Amino acid sequence: MTETAIFPPRVTPAANPLRFPINLFKLLSNNLEIVPEQAYDEEVVLARGPPRMAFITGPDAVETVLKTRHADFPKGRLQNEVLEPLFGNAMISSHGKEWRWQRGATAPLFRHDELVRYVPTMYEAAEKVVEQWRMAPEDEPRPINRDMMHATFGVISHTMLYGGADDVIASIEKGHAEYFRQVNWWVLNRMLRLPRWLPRPGGRSMRRHERRLHDAVRGLVLNRDAKAADGADLLSRLLVAKDPETGRRMSEEQLVNNVIAFLVAGYDTTALALSWALFLISQSPEWSMCMRAEVDRIAGDSPIGPEHLEGLVVVEQVLRESLRLYPTAPIIVRDIFEDVVLGGVHVPAGTIGIIPIYTIHRHRRFWREPDLFDPSRFAPDAAAKPNRYQFLPFGAGPRICIGATFALIEAKIMLATFIRAADFKLLPGFLPRPTGQMFLTAAGDIPMRVHLRK
Numbered sequence: 001m002t003e004t005a006i007f008p009p010r011v012t013p014a015a016n017p018l019r020f021p022i023n024l025f026k027l028l029s030n031n032l033e034i035v036p037e038q039a040y041d042e043e044v045v046l047a048r049g050p051p052r053m054a055f056i057t058g059p060d061a062v063e064t065v066l067k068t069r070h071a072d073f074p075k076g077r078l079q080n081e082v083l084e085p086l087f088g089n090a091m092i093s094s095h096g097k098e099w100r101w102q103r104g105a106t107a108p109l110f111r112h113d114e115l116v117r118y119v120p121t122m123y124e125a126a127e128k129v130v131e132q133w134r135m136a137p138e139d140e141p142r143p144i145n146r147d148m149m150h151a152t153f154g155v156i157s158h159t160m161l162y163g164g165a166d167d168v169i170a171s172i173e174k175g176h177a178e179y180f181r182q183v184n185w186w187v188l189n190r191m192l193r194l195p196r197w198l199p200r201p202g203g204r205s206m207r208r209h210e211r212r213l214h215d216a217v218r219g220l221v222l223n224r225d226a227k228a229a230d231g232a233d234l235l236s237r238l239l240v241a242k243d244p245e246t247g248r249r250m251s252e253e254q255l256v257n258n259v260i261a262f263l264v265a266g267y268d269t270t271a272l273a274l275s276w277a278l279f280l281i282s283q284s285p286e287w288s289m290c291m292r293a294e295v296d297r298i299a300g301d302s303p304i305g306p307e308h309l310e311g312l313v314v315v316e317q318v319l320r321e322s323l324r325l326y327p328t329a330p331i332i333v334r335d336i337f338e339d340v341v342l343g344g345v346h347v348p349a350g351t352i353g354i355i356p357i358y359t360i361h362r363h364r365r366f367w368r369e370p371d372l373f374d375p376s377r378f379a380p381d382a383a384a385k386p387n388r389y390q391f392l393p394f395g396a397g398p399r400i401c402i403g404a405t406f407a408l409i410e411a412k413i414m415l416a417t418f419i420r421a422a423d424f425k426l427l428p429g430f431l432p433r434p435t436g437q438m439f440l441t442a443a444g445d446i447p448m449r450v451h452l453r454k
């Protein structure tokens with residue numbers, strides 16, 4: 001295929017490791033700007049801080065931290081403290097035994113053969129968005145990121161809480177975006193070990209949102225009868241999930257926390273992945289045509305179903321390349337409690353280990369033309385396959401995203417539905433600005449004109 005070379009917007013890294021307090025200012029506005037230029041060329045870079053950080057981007061060092069010696073590098077205390085009010089003792093923020101049994105109990109719910117039963121829900125949610133585009137005035141630009149949030153929220157709420165969870169859905173939609181816009185102030189509070197009660201922008205509305213969400217989900221868990229729900233949704237299956245070794249079940253509190261964690265973790269990340277993918281294909285008529293031809297050939301006019309997943313090869317390539325350039329969970333944090341040598345660099349105990357997935361995906365030593373949009377890197381017959389620790393949008397090792405297959409199936413079904421239905425044109429003069437907050441956002445809406453094909 002002859003292609004126009006597309007170099008989409010990137011983060012401008014700091015020229016050198018930042019010192020206090022500039023590092024903290026950057027953290028508030030765009031946490032990817034604290035990753036220094038050197039981390040795109042070297043394997044491990046130290047920033048003296050305070051706080052002292054090690055940016056770990058070389059595949060061997062990443063493998064050591066996330067897999068080989070994962071027990072020595074627990075999930076960042078800071079990250080856990082930040083998310084604790086929202087997730088409590090859910091699997092996502094637990095350690096050791098407490099984490100292991102919850103992971104063991106929930107893992108079977110997230111297997112590919114279990115998840116394909118949700119494909120019709122995913123397709124319907126995508127078609128609902130297409131229907132909204134159909135009803136909207138033709139020339140009115142759509143905030144594509146918000147449309148995607150709506151779509152993925154429809155999926156996670158219906159698969160998690162099938163039938164009657166209006167109050168939960170309302171409470172998430174109400175405060176969610178605002179919550180994550182303000183979260184970096186809370187990160188700063190915990191980083192500086194300030195009193196938790198110290199007033200900060202958005203602090204009160206964040207606490208209100210947490211309370212509202214917990215109350216709504218608790219009500220749901222208390223009123224749910226697993227047998228009556230017939231095992232159709234993830235919540236009723238979580239109610240009967242057991243530790244495969246001991247037969248233990250989740251406490252009410254753990255159920256509430258895990259439902260919240262799945263709702264939150266499974267919503268923005270996938271919506272943003274779809275938004276970035278649509279932005280990229282709006283820049284590339286060649287890849288849009290190629291994807292559409294594939295969808296037309298594989299599914300024709302019929303609803304996109306589980307039987308089409310395997311054939312949507314180009315759609316998956318575009319999705320992977322999009323997650324490479326814009327990994328929507330862009331930073332993983334691990335604590336380093338003992339002196340260690342990583343990538344030939346001595347990292348002292350007490351350093352915060354930053355694994356910037358965004359930077360790893362654009363590392364100049366390991367990727368050819370790292371800033372170029374080129375889905376052919378992921379072609380099944382591509383000559384050089386990326387190393388396991390060089391492409392990791394869902395993390396790696398035992399704490400890899402439990403929802404990775406869910407997200408990939410959902411994004412594939414949705415992207416195929418959207419590209420079959422419409423052409424996407426970015427509003428002239430607008431360019432998204434990749435911004436790391438909790439997730440990788442575009443620093444605002446991505447306005448697009450959606451031209452429906454039929």
Ligand code: HEM
Pocket residue numbers: 075091092093103261262265266267269270273327328329332333392393394395396398399400401402403404406407
């Ligand atoms: C494109 C979409 C997604 C991306 C990019 C993503 C990314 C990630 C990453 C990088 C991690 C590892 C964090 C770490 O090691 O510190 C993670 C963990 C996790 N994700 Fe996802 N995720 C996505 C979708 C989902 C979905 C759909 C769900 C649930 C339905 C989900 C639930 C979780 C949970 C529960 C964990 C914690 C696992 C554990 O600690 O054992 N994610 N995700």
